[in-house]
Each structure stands twice: as structure tokens, then as C-alpha cells.
Amino acid sequence: MSANSAREAVFGKIRSALKDVPKSEQPDDVAVDRSYLTASDESRPELIRQFIERVEEYRAKVRTTSPDDLPRVIAESCADNGIRSLVVPADLPDGWAPTDLTLLREPGLSIDQLEQAGGALTACAVGIAQTGTVVLDAGPGQGRRAITLLPDHHLCVIFEDQIVGLVPEAIARLHDAASRPDRPITFISGPSATSDIELNRVEGVHGPRRLEVIVVASSA
Amino acid sequence: MSRHAPTTRAELMSRDVAPLPTNAPAQPFPEAARISLADVQLRRNMGKVTTTIRAKRAKAVAEMPDWEALREAGRAIKDRTLRHLDHYLIQLEQAVTRAGGKVHWAADAAEANRIIAGLVQSHQTKEVVKIKSLTTDELGLNEALREIGVEAFETDLAELIIQLAGERSSHILVPAIHKNRAEIRALFRRRLADTENLTDEPKALAAAARAHLRKKFLSAKVAISGANFGVAETGSICIVESEGNGRMCLTLPRVLISVMGIEKVIPSWRDLEVYLQLLPRSSTAERMNPYTSIWTGASAPGDGPEEFHLVLLDNGRTKVLADSFGRQALQCIRCSACLNVCPVYERTGGHAYNSVYPGPIGAILTPQLVGVHNAGSLPYASSLCGACYDACPVKINIPQVLVHLRGKVVEHKRESLSGRLAPEALAMKTLGKVFTSPKRFERFQKLGRLGQRLKIHNGMIESLPGQLGGWTAVRDVYPVAPETFREWWLRRSESKTSPNREGQS
């Protein structure tokens, strides 16, 4: 069957299958009751606390800091984890990257370089407190997807005002990136894991075996 | 491909016989269940697994004050989508195309396999990496690719395990759940390099898989995936996973082919907020799974595949859609919550269903995809306990659809004379007549009482003839009472109206 005729065949079958739907009915005529929670009513401090607690429950480490202290905490984390070479995106904010190790700055790093690197440092788009999730959307300071996938350690910086309570709030914030081919989105909730062997959760199958999140207090 | 019906566990699990919908008709459920029920290891594994996930899921759901509201929204969005499926598919196609992706249409499995094989061959590669996709299992894709000399490497740990073992999946979410760690260790030592000293610690087994697959990820040119959701408004495709193999396949190879059943489309970006809450808690019983990837079209240079193909698949879905009651089966988001609460599935395991989709959802989806005459035993593979309906995050009324499909099975059987004259059909017809008349009903009661006299031992009947022997093979059955209720009532009424009569009350 030619490409077009397959398409026509499928649509023909769909239309015939839906003959019980009145012709006058529009998609939006089918009511969708959205009485689920779309925004959290927790206080900001409570949300931050919950975010940290839930990220830690996935066995990802969390550090907190102030904007001024951020570079020091980043450097400390790299030292604590024995990271000697660090991948960073091209537009990583000035001053973030430690100076006492090998910096591998994008763009143009090869797969091998990413594989050999000790870790990667990025910003993120939004964090979800209820689920302990950080989300990347190829926005500022995040770089391409491979850099948070191949190196074994992902160090992710999030500012307090990037943390929302619930999933619907995060989805709303990501709407701009959606539909853009150059803005793929990745939700990250802890290091990778599998429960395929007798339902025992094992961390770090593919993807970074260590995830660390640094929560930065919003300035003033 | 072996065509004789399986008689052993090994045969039941083997990939030599493809499951429905690729292979029909399949061995009836009662026969297959009899084989797997006898497997002690399976019963132990399945019992442990389902009990564990059930408890975890209950905990994850109990945390959510708005769970019922989310379920209702999840159902309603799917209902809207299915009722206007053509509209949303057109929207999806336009959005994906606008973003640089290529959309292909496949009316059936053969066509989908042809399209995918063609795409793979055009890139002159002998190996592809795959993310777990039930849809591709439906197609028998790996076998189809092998026929053109292309090896498809499964990268999900469980899919890798069963691929190496030459076995079929037994569960939607944890396909290798029927295997314990000792069996997996033995398998890896046989089939993977550098595994002489491998222990059976899950951590070690996962590490062995990681090492083995790393090479494949970094060298593969083509990746094949399924899709959890396709957003019509934006053209975004969403894949929900745990291990990171999905991210590997979606980012590293040059070419990405995603196969998506047409029912997986959802109307708007906003709708993801519902499903990304329902799915993780219902499937792995977590607040959120480790990785969810969402992309639109072909990527920016260096950040993913240069070429993205979306294959939209019918393969019987329009048949399901045509049944206005049965079509709710298409709401399924493949979470497997129904499998984990099903007392039948827990004991028989997935292979007994001989279907790519096992368990409660399989029992209603597969017969509609392949026609009830090809899967007539599946709608009966249920005691209608209703636990699945309570667990389903999108409120598919599985018990009612099962009964609806049983009606279709019987309707189909009665189209033929031999079907109408089958013992069960005759018995049902007779009983139907008996029940429409109180007099006939009373005569029937008395007849039963007469006929059973010789069969009662110790107040119970221990054997029944014909098909009813299935009951008495393993249970005693209660006889017709010496005095039925209506006989007692009549007697009581008479003794009340004539107080001189003797009578117990």
C-alpha cells in the first residue's frame, strides 16, 4: 500500500468506527473535569523543604547554599566526589565552574570525552517538590542532553524560585519549550534505577550513577 | 515456528511461538493456565512480586488527596481523544512534520514492519538498539528485522534478559518477573562476555548488563522506540522509563524510529500533567520514575537524532474503536496496575494468556484486536472480582467490558449450527426457559432433587456429569434441599391460615 493510501485507509476506518459520535459534536464538547490540584498551597519554605527531602529519598545528595557561596559549594562537591574533569555547557554562568580541575566546555565534545569525564555541571529549568524532580529543557546553562547522560555524575544547580509544588505547575512552565525541536525536555528523579530483578531496586543502570542537586537560596 | 500447543512451561514461555496478535488462534487460556499453575517457582515469584507492588502502589496512591479527580480527568481526556481520534491524529501529524519529523502510517503489522525495515535498510546498518516497546512486540518486529539480516538489541534489562533466554515477556512492566536472580546469573554467564565471576546480586547483574549495552549504545546508528504519549498540540512524543537506556537510545543514534499506536495521542500539552502523575504511581508505584524524555520532531544538531520517524499504527485498533462500549480498552496507558491486583494473573502468570498484552487489560484488548473468535477464551479468564477496575488509573471498566465481550463470543458461536447445539448453549437455552416460568422453575427444582438421590454422600454430592465435572473434580457441591424455600413458605402460609394443622415455623 502506498504511503497515502495507508493513511487514507486508517482514517477511513477511524471515521467509520466513530459513527456513533454525532457529527455536530466538537472535541471540546466532551467535558473534562479538572478538579485535581493544579497548584500547591504550601508555603515556600515548606516546598523547598519537601523538595530537598524527596530528592534525597531517591538517594541523590542535596546541598544548600546562597548565591555568593555557590562557586565554593560546586568546587567542594567536585572535590568530595573525586571529579577531576568536568563537562559544562557553553553558556554556563560565569564563576560557577571550579578552576582546580580539567574543564571540558561545550560545544563540540566527543562521545569519548563525555564518557571519560568525571561529571557534568548544569543549571535546570524547574524542580517539582512533590515528586523530587528536576527538569531540564535545553534552556540557559543546561546544554545538550548527552552531557547529563554519559558522564557518571550529574551536578545540577537549582534556584529556590525555580521550585514549584506540583506537576501541573511544572508542565505549565515548560510549555514554551514544548513544540520546539531544539528544546527537548528531560525529567530527572534520582539516579537511574531498575527493579527488574526480583523487584529489587538497583541504582545506576545507564545514565549517571550519582546525581547531586545544589539548591540556591533566591537572592534577597 | 512450532505449531503444536504447548504442554510444558518451557514451551509456554518460548519465543518459538509468537503470541497474539501475531499468532492466532492461540492455545486456550484454561489449558495454558493448567501448565503454568503447576510451576512452583513461577507461583512464588509472581506471588511475591504482585503482593509487593500492590502494597507500594496503594501507598503511592494514598499520598494523593486528588487521586480520584486525576483518574476522572485521565478517563475523560482519553474519552475525548477517542471520540475525535481523526482530528487529533491530523493535528499530531502536522505538528510533528512542522518540527522536522516524518510521519508514516501503517494499517497493520506487516505494513509497519515493511516501513521500519525499509528505513533501517536505507541506513545500511545491521544493528539497531531498542527501547522496550509492547507495540513493537505486537508487530513481531525483531523477528521481521532478523529476516532482513538486522539484529535488534533490546536495551531494557528485563527485555535483554528474556531476549537472551529466548523467552516471551510475562508482564507489561517487568517482563522478566518470572525469572529469579539465580536464573538470570546463569543466563548472563552463558550469553555475555566477561561474566565468569558474576554473582547473583541484583547490583552485579545490573552492572553486567550496563557494561554489555554501553558498547551498543555508543555505536548504534538507528534506535527504535515506542511512545507513551504523543501530544497533538505540540507534536511532542513522551517516553517514561527508569534505567536510562531510553535516554541513551533517544539521544545518541543518528536515526530514531518511534512506533506509536494511534490511541496514544493526547490532545494538549497540558494533558501531560494528568498522565505524568497517574502513570508512575500506578506502574512502578513511585512518585516519579527516574527519567521521562519529551522531544519534538528532529533534534538540533548534536543533541539527538538528525532524522526522526513516527510510525502511526492501526493493527486492529480501529476495530476496537468501532465498538462503542469496548473502545474504552484503548484508554489504557500500559501501567500494569490491573495485572498486579488480578488474582488470576497472580497465579497463572502472563504466558498463559498467550498474548502480548496479558492480564485483565489483555483479556479485553486482545480479543478486540484480533476478533473474539481468535481469542475466545480470554474474556472468560476472569472471576469478575473487580479489583482491576478499582486500580485502573483511567477507569476502564474492565469487568463490564469482559462481560460485553463474552456476549460477543457467544453470539459468534451461535452463528453456526454446531455452536447452537453445543452442550453449554443448549443448557443455557433450557435454563433460560426454565427461569421465565415459575411453574417450570419449580418442576426443575423437584427434578433435580429426584435425580440427585443416589449421588448424595454425607449430605453433599461428590461428582457431577459432563462439563459440570469441573466443579466436582476439586469441590463437593450442595444438593437440592429436602424442602426448597418456596415449599417451606407455602407450608408456613397454609399452617398460618389453618391453625389446627401441625407445622414448624
Added chain:
Amino acid sequence: MRMSLFLTCFNDTLFPSTGRAVVAVLERLGHRVEFLMDQTCCGQMHYNTGYQPEALPLVRHFVRVFGDSEIIVSPSASCVGMVHDFYPKIAAESGDEGLQRAIADLIPRVFELTTLLVNKLGVEDVGAYFPHRATYHPTCHSLRALRVGDAPMRLLRKVRGLDLVDLPSADECCGFGGTFSVKNADTSIAMLSDKNRCILDTGAEYCVAVDNSCLMHIGGGLHRQRAGVEPIHLAEVLAATEEGGRP
């Protein structure tokens, strides 16, 4: 009040003691019970097995028999479930608007026994005495279809002399499922093994439930095993008194 007993075909035939018990309990509470002799079967077996055209005449018959009754009470959660959940669907499919209206009118008057006692009559103590150890199995229809909630337990807790023990894994299906018990006998028995093991683990003499259909399966298995544990319908526990013993 005047109550019409919807006994069900299998209770009438196999377990008349349950019917006698319902009569005894309701009369003890001061109500009048009538038994309409024309009643036969609600059609659940046919409908659930896929013989749906055969169910329609039985639906009509039910409406004819019970249409004028003020309150209809039944000791079978599964049959009441049939009426509540499927009769509207069957009527809608028949296209008979008169039937649809009759059923819509009838359904609010059809009660499962424990729901009637606890929710409608507001009664929990019916003066019962049953000095035995028993465990309660919540049948799937009562638990998930009718959602009787804790009505049965509320009634049982007020039974004097009763040593009520919790049943492990109570919510799990016993494996009866109507014709499932015959068509898929192996799986049915596998489920029954686990249910009976849980029952035996309680040390109970009796297993109580609101559906004799499930009890028939549980009891049939216990009896085959010569386990020395008896099934008993909840109505019969409620009907038992110091003076009268069991009906």
C-alpha cells in the same frame, strides 16, 4: 414495614435456610415479609456467561414480579449487584423506554440485606446469639460492586457470643466467579486454596459471607478437604438466638 423477599434461584433451591433466616430476622424486628412465588432468577448467570439475549426476558419477569413492592430485600449481594449495575444497561440496549423507566423506578427499592438493616433501617443489633468463632469474607460483589462498606461487620460485632476473627488477605477473590469456577476450574481452585488456607489459619469454625454463591465454592472446597469448617450466610448468624438456635 412490608418487605418483599428477593431470595434468588439458588438460595431457594440449595440454601432455603438463608431465606428462612432473613424472614426470621425481619419479623423479629417487627416487619412483615412477603415472598412472591412468581420470582425465579435475576439472569446474572446467563448475562455474565455471555448469553445476554436470554437475560432480557428474566429482567422483564423481575420487573413484573417486584414492580409494585415497596421494599425488596435480598441475601445475595451479587444478584442485587446485577440489578443495580446491569439492569439499566440491559434495558437501554433493549430500546424499550417503558422498561428503562420501570427499572429506574425499581432500583432504589432493591436492597442487599446488610445495607437494608444498617443504612436504611439504622439497625445494628438484631438480638442475635451465635457462640462460635467465625471469620468474615467480604465477597467481591459486596465489596467492590455494591460497596456495602462495613455494614456486615457492624452487624456481626453486635452478635452476642460471637468470637469474630479477622481474615487475612480478606479482600482477595475466593475464585468462584460464577461459571469461571467450572470453565477455569484449575485457576478457580488455585485461588480457593489460598482463601481456604487463610480461613483455616484463623481457627474459625465458621466462614461468614453475604453471598451463598461464594460460600458454595468455599464450603465445597472445605468439605472436600474434610476441614471441619462450615460456611454460613450472615443472615443465619443474625437469625440465631439463645432460644431458637439456628433456623
